[in-house]
Each structure stands twice: as structure tokens, then as C-alpha cells.
Amino acid sequence: MKKLLYILIALLVVSAAQAQDNPIREANEFYQKGEYEKAIKSYEFVLETHIEAPEIYFNLANSYYKTGEIAPAILNYERAKLLSPEDEDIQYNLKMAQAHVLDKLEVLPELFVKRWVSGIRNAVSADLWSYLSIGLFFLCLLFACFYLYSNKVGLKKLGFFFAGVCLLLSVLSYSFASIKTDEITNREYAIIFSPSVTIKGSPDVSGTELFLLHEGTKVKVTEQLGDWLNIQLSDGNKGWLKKEDVEMI
Known part of the structure; x- marks a missing residue:
């Protein structure tokens, strides 16, 4: 009886995944065929089901750009960039679309340190910063073990030093992940x-x-x-x- 129940649950999960994948596959097919109006409708339908991915926003933005709708193209390039800030294709296509905007605004200069920190923070996604924070925290615990349980003074010093460095970097990574997550959830x-x-x-x-x-x-x-x-x-x-x-x- 339990085996039958597990099989039914597995079938439900697979069927749900296939049902979710079909609209995306259909949208991709329209996009690849150059049927951009149909691709736009299909991608928008996918997003209405609360499925988000940088690839979906990117292809949707490209479709809008191909049909000459610049504002929706920029909007969706920006959304794709939020989810995948390191993607060079998204950045390049966004600049191409922004070239069509009539308003050419100057950007206020900011401190080098602030610009440098922002560049590092925006280099990767919030998920990657989170994973990095967790990994560094485990390294901190590992080095702390060297400090606590080693009989050698040299290993104790190295353990204490690297545990402190890893803890500091873990907290910094966590703060970057928190800021990136806040940018995605509380869009301003x-x-x-x-x-x-x-x-x-x-x-x-x-x-x-x-x-x-x-x-x-x-x-x-x-x-x-x-x-x-x-x-x-x-x-x-x-x-x-x-x-x-x-x-x-």
C-alpha cells in the first residue's frame, strides 16, 4: 500500500513538472521561430503563474525589443539583471535598448570605495552570496577546532587567525546576500x-x-x-x- 502511495505521489510530481514546463517550451519555440508576438504572450503567461527565471525575462525582453517596444524591453532586461547580475548578454542587450531612450541623464559621481563595494556585491547573485556565507562559516568552525584542540602553538595561532578571517568574510557575504535579496523583494x-x-x-x-x-x-x-x-x-x-x-x- 505504501509503495502504491509513493508511486502516485511521484506521478503527481512529474505531471506537475511537465505541466509547468510545457508553457515555457511553447514560448521558447515561438521565440526561436521568430514569432515574437506569440512569444511575448506565452512568456507573460508563464510569469503570471509566478515562475521567474532570468532566461524567461531575457527572452521576453528580446521579443519586445524585436517588435520595437523599447520600454517593456528595458523593464524585462532590468528584471533579468536583478536575478542574474553577472550575465554579460543581459548587460549588453540592456545597453542596446537604453540607447533608444530619449532622456540621456548624467550619473552623479560616487565615492570610489562605495562604487568598488557595489561592484563586488553586484558581481554575483544573492543565492551565490548565501552559499558562500555558509561555506565560509563551516571553514570558520573547522579552523576554530584547530585552535581549540591542537597541541601545537603554531596551529593554534593559524586556527585562530583563519577562523576570524572566515567569520568576517562569512558575515560580509551574508550582508551582501541580504542586500541583494532586499533589492529583489522590495523593488524601488x-x-x-x-x-x-x-x-x-x-x-x-x-x-x-x-x-x-x-x-x-x-x-x-x-x-x-x-x-x-x-x-x-x-x-x-x-x-x-x-x-x-x-x-x-
Whole structure:
């Protein structure tokens, strides 16, 4: 009886996996055939089932790019980059799409140390930082054993030193993983989807008009007030726009 139950459970798991895989396979087939409109619908359907992967966002972005829809292409390249920040193809195609955006914004200079740390943190995914943190913690325990149980003074010193280094690196890796996870779950950047939008000085239709932005521009959302969002650009400029004018990354 138990064997029959295990077989039924296994069949259910396999059938569920196949049902999940079929829409992705269908979307990939449309994409490979160059039927990009059908690929877009299929990939969007897959994402509606809460299945996420950088490859899905990447192919969806490419499909949008091929059909001339720049803003959705940039949006999905950015989503793919969040999940796979080290992927060079995603970075290259994102730059290609951003070249079509009308707004050319300057980026405020930041401290070398901050830029260097951000570069290291963004080099790999949150999962990899998590695995690295766990591995370093086990190494810390191993070296701690050398310190506690070795009869040789030299091994004790080496054990103490490397245990401290591994613990420090483990905590640092964990903090990087936490920051990367927070970036994915609490997304604060958005892409302008309206052809053009006037940024206001206050969250009101009658507010002072500050400047104009066009579709495809990336903005940071710093505050929400009703249907209005307070946004900040890479050049430091701030203002308000309607929530309907953007799509969160």
C-alpha cells in the first residue's frame, strides 16, 4: 500500500513538472521561430503563474525589443539583471535598448570605495552570496577546532587567525546576500511607460511643471502618496508623477 502511495505521489510530481514546463517550451519555440508576438504572450503567461527565471525575462525582453517596444524591453532586461547580475548578454542587450531612450541623464559621481563595494556585491547573485556565507562559516568552525584542540602553538595561532578571517568574510557575504535579496523583494526602481510625462513639483495635477521624461527612462521611487510617486533620477533631480505612468522593475 505504501509503495502504491509513493508511486502516485511521484506521478503527481512529474505531471506537475511537465505541466509547468510545457508553457515555457511553447514560448521558447515561438521565440526561436521568430514569432515574437506569440512569444511575448506565452512568456507573460508563464510569469503570471509566478515562475521567474532570468532566461524567461531575457527572452521576453528580446521579443519586445524585436517588435520595437523599447520600454517593456528595458523593464524585462532590468528584471533579468536583478536575478542574474553577472550575465554579460543581459548587460549588453540592456545597453542596446537604453540607447533608444530619449532622456540621456548624467550619473552623479560616487565615492570610489562605495562604487568598488557595489561592484563586488553586484558581481554575483544573492543565492551565490548565501552559499558562500555558509561555506565560509563551516571553514570558520573547522579552523576554530584547530585552535581549540591542537597541541601545537603554531596551529593554534593559524586556527585562530583563519577562523576570524572566515567569520568576517562569512558575515560580509551574508550582508551582501541580504542586500541583494532586499533589492529583489522590495523593488524601488521603475521604468517610465508613458510616451512622455511631465514631472511635477508636488503630488497634484496643478503642481509646478519641473521637467519632461520619456518612455524607457529608469527612475528610483522614494515615496508614494495616493496615486502619486516621488521619483529621483540618476542625476539627482526629483519630482512627482502619477503611478500609472511607470512600471516597477
